[in-house]
Amino acid sequence: MxxxxxxxxxxxxxxxxxxxxxxxxxxxxxxxxxxxxxxxxxxxxxxxxxxxxxxxxxxxxxxxxxxxxxxxxxxxxxxxxxxxxxxxxxxxxxxxxxxxxxxxxxxxxxxxxxxxxxxxxxxxxxxxxxxxxxxxxxxxxxxxxxxxxxxxxxxxxxxxxxxxxxxxxxxxxxxxxxxxxxxxxxxxxxxxxxxxxxxxxxxxxxxxxxxxxxxxxxxxxxxxxxxxxxxxxxxxxxxxxxxxxxQGKTFNISTLETLEYALKHLDINLLEFGPRGFIPFKKQLPQYIRGVNNAAVWRGTLLRTQTAEEMREHIVRLIDEHRTAPCATL
Ligand SMILES: Cc1cc2nc3c(=O)[nH]c(=O)nc-3n(C[C@H](O)[C@H](O)[C@H](O)COP(=O)(O)O)c2cc1C
Known part of the structure; x- marks a missing residue:
C-alpha cells in the first residue's frame, strides 16, 4: 500500500x-x-x-x-x-x-x-x-x-x-x-x-x-x-x-453536474437555515457556475437575487440550458 x-x-x-x-x-x-x-x-x-x-x-x-x-x-x-x-x-x-x-x-x-x-x-x-x-x-x-x-x-x-x-x-x-x-x-x-x-x-x-x-x-x-x-x-x-x-485515477465533473450540485446546495441551505438560507449560499456560488457561458454575467444576476425562489428559478434555467447543450467539463 x-x-x-x-x-x-x-x-x-x-x-x-x-x-x-x-x-x-x-x-x-x-x-x-x-x-x-x-x-x-x-x-x-x-x-x-x-x-x-x-x-x-x-x-x-x-x-x-x-x-x-x-x-x-x-x-x-x-x-x-x-x-x-x-x-x-x-x-x-x-x-x-x-x-x-x-x-x-x-x-x-x-x-x-x-x-x-x-x-x-x-x-x-x-x-x-x-x-x-x-x-x-x-x-x-x-x-x-x-x-x-x-x-x-x-x-x-x-x-x-x-x-x-x-x-x-x-x-x-x-x-x-x-x-x-x-x-x-x-x-x-x-x-x-x-x-x-x-x-x-x-x-x-x-x-x-x-x-x-x-x-x-x-x-x-x-x-x-x-x-x-x-x-x-x-x-x-x-x-x-x-x-x-x-490513487492514479482521474475524476471528472461536468458543468451540468456542478449546476445540479448548486441546486442541491441551495435546497439543503433552505432546509437547514430556512427561507433566508439562499443568502449564505451566495458565497458558495461562483465555483458552481464557473463552467457556464457568460459566467461573470450569471454571477452578477444570481448574486443580486432577492429571494430563494428567484435564485432557484435561475439555477433551474441554467440546468435546463445545459441539458440541451453539450456540457463542458471543468
Ligand atoms: C474564510 C475562511 C475561514 C476560516 N475559518 C477557519 C476556522 O474557523 N478555523 C480554523 O482553524 N481555520 C480557519 N481558516 C483557515 C483554514 O482552515 C486553512 O488553514 C487556511 O485557509 C489555509 O488552507 P487553504 O489554503 O487550503 O485554504 C479559515 C480560512 C478562511 C479563508
Whole structure:
C-alpha cells in the first residue's frame, strides 16, 4: 500500500490522510453534507465556536449536524477556563469524534480577546488551556491543536513541543504568521523542523488544491496529513478529485453536474437555515457556475437575487440550458 493510501491514526481515530479544513461561514453543515457525496470517509471539521457560546447558547445551534457528516471533529476557540468543561461535555455527548482547539485564527475580532493565533504569543495560557482540555476530555475523544507559524514572531516549533508534552494527539499547522493572513509565502521549512521535533502526527494546511501540491508538501515537510481548505469552497467534489489523483485515477465533473450540485446546495441551505438560507449560499456560488457561458454575467444576476425562489428559478434555467447543450467539463 502506498503512503497515500495509508490511513492516519489520531489518538484512537483512524482517518485518511486527506481531510477538510475548517472554514468559518463556508464549511458549514450543508457543504459538509455535500462533501460526503464524494468523500465518504475523510475527516471533516466544524467551524470554530467559542467555549462560552457552546456552553450557553439556548438553541444549541453550533452543535447541529447530520449523522452523514461523520467522522466529524468539533473546533473550539477559547481564552479562559470558564465554561470549558461544560462545553467539552456537550460536544462529546452530542457525538463529535474529535475536539480541536483553534490557535491559528488571525482575525483581530478573535485575537483581541486572546483567542485564536494570539494564544501562540502567550505560551503559559496556551499550555494551561491545552491541559484543561486534555483533563476535561479525559481520553473520551482525541484532542488536536491547529496553529500558525506563530503570532507576530515564528515560534511554531516551540509550540509543537509544548503541545506534544501537554497531551495533544495531533498538530495541524497553517505555516503563516498572523499578519501574513492567508496569502503570503508558506513556510515549509518550519513544518519540516516540527516533523523532526515531535512524534505526534503533523497535518499541513495551506494552498492544497491538487494532488501534485500535496506531493510537494510531503517532499518538503514530511507531513503525515493534508488539509483541503479554500479548494472546497463551493466545490464539494474537490477532495475526491485529489484523493482519486492520489490513487492514479482521474475524476471528472461536468458543468451540468456542478449546476445540479448548486441546486442541491441551495435546497439543503433552505432546509437547514430556512427561507433566508439562499443568502449564505451566495458565497458558495461562483465555483458552481464557473463552467457556464457568460459566467461573470450569471454571477452578477444570481448574486443580486432577492429571494430563494428567484435564485432557484435561475439555477433551474441554467440546468435546463445545459441539458440541451453539450456540457463542458471543468
Ligand atoms: C474564510 C475562511 C475561514 C476560516 N475559518 C477557519 C476556522 O474557523 N478555523 C480554523 O482553524 N481555520 C480557519 N481558516 C483557515 C483554514 O482552515 C486553512 O488553514 C487556511 O485557509 C489555509 O488552507 P487553504 O489554503 O487550503 O485554504 C479559515 C480560512 C478562511 C479563508
Amino acid at each position: 502506498s503512503f497515500w493510501q495509508e490511513n492516519l491514526s489520531i489518538g484512537k481515530l483512524i482517518v485518511p490522510r486527506f481531510m477538510a479544513a475548517p472554514l468559518d461561514g463556508i464549511t458549514d453543515s450543508p457543504l459538509r453534507q455535500l462533501i460526503r457525496d464524494f468523500s465518504p470517509t475523510e475527516l471533516l471539521m466544524t467551524e470554530m465556536r467559542h467555549v462560552s457560546c457552546v456552553s450557553n447558547e439556548k438553541d444549541q445551534r453550533s452543535l447541529k449536524y447530520r449523522p452523514v457528516e461523520h467522522p466529524l471533529s468539533f473546533q473550539f476557540s477559547a481564552n479562559r477556563e470558564q465554561f470549558l468543561q461544560e462545553a467539552v461535555d456537550k460536544v462529546i455527548e452530542r457525538g463529535f469524534l474529535m475536539i480541536n482547539l483553534n490557535s491559528g485564527c488571525p482575525a483581530p475580532v478573535v485575537t483581541r480577546s486572546g483567542s485564536g493565533s494570539a494564544l501562540m504569543a502567550d505560551l503559559p495560557k496556551l499550555e494551561m488551556l491545552i491541559k484543561l482540555f486534555v483533563k476535561a476530555i479525559d481520553g473520551r475523544v482525541p484532542f488536536t491543536l491547529k496553529i500558525r507559524a506563530g503570532y507576530k514572531q515564528k515560534n511554531a516549533v516551540e509550540v509543537a513541543k509544548l503541545a506534544e508534552a501537554s497531551g495533544v494527539d495531533c498538530l495541524m499547522i497553517h505555516p503563516r504568521t498572523q499578519p501574513e493572513g492567508f496569502t503570503s509565502r508558506l513556510d515549509y521549512a518550519i513544518v519540516a523542523e516540527i516533523k523532526k521535533a515531535i512524534k505526534i502526527p503533523v497535518v499541513f494546511s495551506g494552498n492544497i488544491n491538487k494532488f501534485e501540491t500535496a506531493q510537494k508538501v510531503y517532499d518538503l515537510t514530511g507531513s503525515d496529513g493534508f488539509m483541503i481548505g479554500r479548494a472546497l469552497w463551493g466545490a464539494p467534489w474537490k477532495m475526491r478529485e485529489i484523493t482519486d489523483a492520489a
